[in-house]
Amino acid sequence: MKRRERFFPDLYVVARILIALSNGRSKREVALLSGVNYSRFLQYVEYLKERGLVAEGEELRLTPRGAEAAARLAELIRELTDEEPLRAKRR
Numbered sequence: 205m206k207r208r209e210r211f212f213p214d215l216y217v218v219a220r221i222l223i224a225l226s227n228g229r230s231k232r233e234v235a236l237l238s239g240v241n242y243s244r245f246l247q248y249v250e251y252l253k254e255r256g257l258v259a260e261g262e263e264l265r266l267t268p269r270g271a272e273a274a275a276r277l278a279e280l281i282r283e284l285t286d287e288e289p290l291r292a293k294r295r
Contacts, residue, residue: 211251216281217238218248220238221252224238225264225274226270226274226275231264252270256269256270258270
């Protein structure tokens with residue numbers, strides 16, 4: 205039996221995905237801006253869907269809860285790093 209590893213998201217990646225979606229970017233653009241490979245990006249999308257932050261139909265979009273989380277994360281990243289959230293990366 206294959207043991208499934210627990211997924212621990214990088215909050216900078218989560219922030220980049222949510223903020224890019226809040227700016228009206230396409231799924232392809234969001235995947236590129238996320239800074240991770242596409243299969244990893246899909247894991248993040250699943251993680252965010254499970255938590256009710258994004259919804260996927262014909263296109264990927266934020267839920268109201270996701271929009272609130274994006275705004276809070278953007279504010280926190282700016283406050284802690286003095287960088288724009290889409291450019292900030294863990295070092």
